[in-house]
Amino acid sequence: MELTKVKFTNLSKELFPGITKAKVIEYYIKVAPKMLPYLRKRAVVMHRFPDGIAGKSFFEKDAPSHTPSWVKTFRRYSKHAKRYVNYIVGDDLDTLLWMANLASLEINVTLSRMDDFEKPDIVLIDIDPAQGSGFAEAREVALFINDRLRELGLRSYVKTSGKRGLHVLIPIVREYSFKDTRAFVRELGRFVAKLRKEVKIDYAQNAVGKTMAAPYSLRPLEGAPVSTPLAWEELEKGLSPAELNINTIPERGDPWCGFFEPQRLEVRYGA
């Protein structure tokens, strides 16, 4: 039996310092069982680094012309790009490995699924430590946000951005618009600003066709860090995001229990 439809090429090419493409593909093979559920039915945007992280990179929103026929795609009008975009659907192992073979180190996904593209099923709270602050401040803000969300009766999930930031995700039923989720996050951001001015909450990512680094996506930095799903307890105890990387993540279990049970937002929001 054929294990994959993908023909791997240029395997010895160095994509991160000391890390070959073979290693990158091996990483995505190993994390696929954990990662694929978070890609399924979502539009995937590749961030390709054909010459490694030191070279030029480009985002590929459209399925390229050489896309094999077995890769699922769907067409949607993008208001942002003012044209139709032929999105790649992150649906299966072959698609993931095809992207990895194209040196798409980073794999980004939308916050909605293709069968109801205008309706988000994830609220993204993107915690971005700016102005000399770092992971420690981001962590403090994330824990603060989790407390507020708990008060509202909402389960939320946290992952490292892979850089210095953190992403907090709230899985929701597909009954709200992106305008609603944007407003929700903006409101949260106001709370946070009172606590720590230097940490920014980017709410604008909650929009049709916008993406975030997928859970378990590599990030284009030295050491190949991973945008890693965490248990809240892990974050409370403290950790170093650089240790969550291409070498350490394949062996970890997935801590995001219950992520696929969506929640209602409005009952609690503002209550």
Place this chain on the structure above:
Amino acid sequence: MELSAKPPKRAIWSGSIAVGLVNVPVKLYPMIREKVFSFRMLHRRDNAPIKFKRVCSKCGEEVPLEEIVKGYEVRKGEYVVFEEEELEAIKPASSKKIALEKFVDLASVDPIYFHTSYILTPDKSEEAYALLLYTLQRTGKAGAGRLTLRSKEYPVLVHPYRGALIATTLHYPHEVVSPQDMEELQGIKEPPEEELELAATIVDALSGEFDLASYRDTYVERLQELINKKLAGEVVVVEEAEKEEVKSLMEALRKTVEELKAKQE
């Protein structure tokens, strides 16, 4: 003049020249070796060679060979379809014989018809070959016949040249355009006598031996130089996927595929 193209390694045809009841077994080698550089198309990103696929222009799908037939375009977009067997049936029988029907003066054949030349070498029997070669040399004649190469039949002249028998194929008259059919050449008049005389003195002054060696293919030379430079410096190496790496990937893949399957069940 020095002829210096590299001798070919392989004969492209073997058979015999028949003169009456005498057979001269020969092998046929290409004599004209045009210097061309061919480039392969590579993907800029990873230097892997570009492959072509046979794709249907209508449905966009790749078409396997067994689903391909030949069509002759009668009018734009209209084809008469042929099966391979139909075409095979009318091809000239690949004859293993060049029958020399007539002997002629080579100089009497208009060089415009010369297509290309092949070197004939003796195949086992040198005596028969030598007899034909020396006879043609002594009589100054060329034998005329037919040669079938790659399912096309050509008129051919067998003639001696620098101690060898050469087969020179010819174009058919219907393959050559008559200059008189060119409209621009209709009604060209003879210039006045005094102009002609003056021009002829200039030509006389510039007359000399034709020296082909003084002509060079400068593009090919520059290209060769460029290739040499690249070879000395950086060569573009096409990497084959290393077997070891692929093996370990397949091992990891097997585990993942099993795990995904188990999850589905």
